[in-house]
Amino acid sequence: MLNGFKDRDFVNLAFAGAMAGKNVVIVIEKMSELDHTLDIAAKFAKEAPEAPLPMVGVRVKLYSKGSGKWEKSGGEAAKFGLTTTEILEVIRRLQEAGRIDMLKLLHFHIGSQLTDIKRIKNAMKEAARTYAKIVKMNIPIQYLDVGGGMAVDYDGSRTSFESSANYNAREFANDVIYVIKTVCDDENVEHPTIIQESGRYLSAYHAMLVTNVQDEIETVVESLTEMEMTKDDPQIVQELHDLRETINGKNYREYYHDALENRDELFTMFNLGLISLEAKGKGEVLFWDICEKADQFAQQKKYVAEEFDELRQLMCVKYLANFSVFRSMPDNWALEQLFPIVPIHKLNKKPSEYATLCDITCDSDGIVDKFVDLHDVKPVLELHTLVKGESYYLAMMLVGAYQEVMGNNHNLFGVPHEAHVFIGEDGYIIKKVVYGATLGDAVASVRFEPGQLQDTFRRAVLQRIKEGKLSNDEGSKAIRFYEDQVESYTYLTPNGK
Ligand SMILES: Cc1ncc(COP(=O)(O)O)c(C=O)c1O
Numbered sequence: 001m002l003n004g005f006k007d008r009d010f011v012n013l014a015f016a017g018a019m020a021g022k023n024v025v026i027v028i029e030k031m032s033e034l035d036h037t038l039d040i041a042a043k044f045a046k047e048a049p050e051a052p053l054p055m056v057g058v059r060v061k062l063y064s065k066g067s068g069k070w071e072k073s074g075g076e077a078a079k080f081g082l083t084t085t086e087i088l089e090v091i092r093r094l095q096e097a098g099r100i101d102m103l104k105l106l107h108f109h110i111g112s113q114l115t116d117i118k119r120i121k122n123a124m125k126e127a128a129r130t131y132a133k134i135v136k137m138n139i140p141i142q143y144l145d146v147g148g149g150m151a152v153d154y155d156g157s158r159t160s161f162e163s164s165a166n167y168n169a170r171e172f173a174n175d176v177i178y179v180i181k182t183v184c185d186d187e188n189v190e191h192p193t194i195i196q197e198s199g200r201y202l203s204a205y206h207a208m209l210v211t212n213v214q215d216e217i218e219t220v221v222e223s224l225t226e227m228e229m230t231k232d233d234p235q236i237v238q239e240l241h242d243l244r245e246t247i248n249g250k251n252y253r254e255y256y257h258d259a260l261e262n263r264d265e266l267f268t269m270f271n272l273g274l275i276s277l278e279a280k281g282k283g284e285v286l287f288w289d290i291c292e293k294a295d296q297f298a299q300q301k302k303y304v305a306e307e308f309d310e311l312r313q314l315m316c317v318k319y320l321a322n323f324s325v326f327r328s329m330p331d332n333w334a335l336e337q338l339f340p341i342v343p344i345h346k347l348n349k350k351p352s353e354y355a356t357l358c359d360i361t362c363d364s365d366g367i368v369d370k371f372v373d374l375h376d377v378k379p380v381l382e383l384h385t386l387v388k389g390e391s392y393y394l395a396m397m398l399v400g401a402y403q404e405v406m407g408n409n410h411n412l413f414g415v416p417h418e419a420h421v422f423i424g425e426d427g428y429i430i431k432k433v434v435y436g437a438t439l440g441d442a443v444a445s446v447r448f449e450p451g452q453l454q455d456t457f458r459r460a461v462l463q464r465i466k467e468g469k470l471s472n473d474e475g476s477k478a479i480r481f482y483e484d485q486v487e488s489y490t491y492l493t494p495n496g497k
Contacts (some may be wrong), residue, residue, distance in 0.1 A: 001107075001145065001197065003059070006081075011036040014054045015044065024054035025143075027107050030082045032477035034090055038097050043239050056094070056328045057105030057145065060130055064123035066111035069335060074123065075109030081108065087130075091139060101140055101379035105195070109147030112200055116160040116283035117175060120149070126181040132181075132187035144192040148177055150201035153340050154398055155372035163338040163372060169201070184196070200401040209328045209416070210344065213383075213392045214492055217318040217358065219433055220288045227285060234275050236266050247290060252297035259290040291315060316354040316380045316401045318367075321394060322492045324367045324413035325359045329396060332404045338372045340397040343383055349437050351382035357394075360492060361411040412442040414490045423481060440486035450486045457482045 002025065011033065017024040028034050037056060044051055061081030065074040072078070082090065094100045108127045114120050124146065131144045150172055153167035160166045167175075174196065184191050229241050240262050247255045253366055266283040269275045275283075291311060298308035321327075331337035343351070356379070359366035371378040386392055407415075414437020419430050440450040458479050464470040470478070 001057070001194075003029070003107075003109075005030065006033045006036070006038045008040075011040055014049075015040055018052045018054040019048075021052070023104050025057045026054050027057040027059050027105070027145075028082065028090055029059045031082075031086060031089070034093060038093065038099065038103075039262070040101055041097070041102070048163050053102060055104040056099075056102040057107050057143070058082055058090055058103070059107045059109070060084075060127060062108050062110060062123050063128050064110065065119065066114040066123070067116040068111070068117045068151065070111035070113055070149075073112065074108075074290045078110075083340060084130075084336060087134075091134070092136065092251070103139055103141055105143040106134060106147055106192075107145035109145060109197070110149060111358045112149055112167075113151045113162070114149040115151050115162060115165050117165075117171060120167075120172065121175050121179055124176055125183060128180045128183035129187070131192060132184055132189045135189040136187065142193055143195055144180060144196065145195040148198040148200065149337075150195070150196075152200055152204045152401065154340060155374065156340070157374050161331060163377075185459040189359070189456045191224055200296065204398040204401040205351060207404070209396040209399050209403075211321045211323040211394055211396070213386060213394060214322050214360065215320040216355075216386050217320060217473070219318070220292065220315050222288070223285045223286045229282075233282065236262055236269060236275070237279050237283045237286065237402050240283055244286050244289050244293070247258060247293050247299045251299065254292040255290065256307075256311075257344045259287055259294075263287045264322060313356075313369075313379045316356055318358045319383060319386070319394075321354045321357050321359060323359050323396075323416065324361050324407075324411065324491075325368065326363070326410035326443060327370070327407040327413045328416060329399060329403055329447065330408065331403060332370075333367055334406075336370060337368060338377065339399055340372050341368065341381060342397070344393045344395045345391065346384045349384060350383050353383050353385055354380035358382055361413060363411060366411075409442065409445050412439075412446065412490060414438070414442045414445070416491060417489070437487075437490055438486065439488050439490055442490050454483050454486070 002010065004031075006014075006026065011026060014024045014026045016039075018280055021045075026033065026037055028037070034056075037054075041053060044053065056433055059081045061076065061078050061083055062074060063076060073080075091100065091103065094103055105125065106121065110119075110123050127144065127146065131141070134141050150169065151167075153165050154163040155161065157164045158168075159167060176196070180194060181191060229238070233241075240259065243255050243259050243262070263283070266275070266280060266287070270280045271276075292315065295308060295311055295315060298304055298311075325333045329339060332339060341357070356367060356369040359368075369379055371381045383394075384392065404415075417436040418434040420434070422429050422431050422433040437445075443453065461470065461475045461478050465472060465475040
């Protein structure tokens with residue numbers, strides 16, 4: 001099925017494919033593609049009259065639209081597809097050229113991740129009716145290609161929310177067959193052979209990204225040493241201290257507001273040079289202590305005020321995970337698409353932290369702070385406390401659709417290591433391990449020659465040795481280290497490989 005824009009070379013390739021015995025369908029999405037097809041077919045008629053020809057299909061631009069993030073792929077303003085007038089013109093021109101027997105297929109695709117079955121049924125009705133009317137014109141069309149778009153239920157909610165689907169594969173199949181059968185019976189035409197091209201639904205489940213949490217970044221400022229108040233502490237610090245000592249379940253909301261005001265005043269006074277660095281540090285610790293206490297009191301209440309939900313988000317810890325959002329989950333960054341993320345360690349222990357995730361790129365967009373939830377989108381994920389020296393791995397699920405190909409080399413993070421795992425009745429085996437990109441690959445992708453970089457580094461070190469600023473031994477070690485980096489992985493590893 002040749003979808004997308006096709007120039008003359010592409011159409012020529014379709015004819016070559018047919019000669020090689022492939023079932024090729026040139027799906028006409030623009031009139032220029034028909035010009036190329038008829039032209040090349042005429043050439044074949046002269047030069048190789050016996051050669052098998054590819055089939056021709058037409059992509060119809062339906063009035064019916066899909067639902068969800070990719071809704072704009074369908075409807076009258078869609079990028080691809082032919083209008084009714086254009087389809088009639090394709091038929092007329094194929095008939096005029098004596099090539100109408102090439103027209104075998106009607107196709108439509110109203111977008112990816114179609115979340116609502118009602119919209120799918122509407123599109124199906126329109127397409128089936130168009131198909132039947134074409135058959136009634138005595139055109140030997142046989143195939144109805146219902147495109148892709150079957151949605152993946154990323155959040156498990158089974159709703160028409162953009163990360164979900166209010167139907168499953170069985171219901172989708174039943175509805176497609178039922179609608180097409182009903183329309184064809186109504187029009188009294190033979191039932192078509194139905195083709196479906198769902199990509200996301202088939203591929204999402206084939207891959208997950210596994211990443212280790214490398215470290216954590218706390219927002220809450222904690223005292224690194226025992227904090228002692230003195231009578232010399234400025235008034236603003238004393239006030240924060242009083243709030244911390246007297247906050248309780250009845251006054252926590254008022255005291256939290258006072259603390260916010262005091263914190264602003266603390267920064268203003270510091271910027272005016274009125275308080276010392278030590279006082280500012282003390283004030284910050286006291287402020288976050290008050291926030292933590294206020295949060296605890298707020299979460300005990302039946303109804304948690306919105307500001308305390310926001311406070312919880314602000315206070316949550318950021319887990320630094322060893323991956324690049326841009327490389328491995330670009331749709332999360334570009335489209336705010338949600339993927340289910342779960343720890344794959346400590347599953348017998350209750351999570352005790354609320355965290356968001358940061359990747360290891362230096363881009364502040366490299367974060368994940370929206371997570372799937374049955375009833376909503378969660379701003380934080382429940383995770384376990386990190387323990388120094390213990391591994392903690394997370395799995396980002398259902399990334400098999402589009403993420404690998406859409407992923408980019410932003411900040412020069414390359415493809416991660418890949419393991420091909422086969423799961424059978426007797427367990428699983430790792431069939432293949434494909435190593436990810438090296439630093440050498442990453443720099444070469446932006447047109448730096450690793451050998452040239454090594455030469456430049458070597459020359460700089462040799463110059464320092466010549467000037468007596470480095471010993472031979474130190475210089476050689478530095479050169480060897482630098483040269484070894486070419487082969488190292490772009491992500492963090494215990495030994496750099
Ligand atoms: C013409 C066509 N068919 C099928 C698909 C696959 O769509 P999905 O992965 O949503 O099933 C696409 C994707 O955009 C498409 O453009």
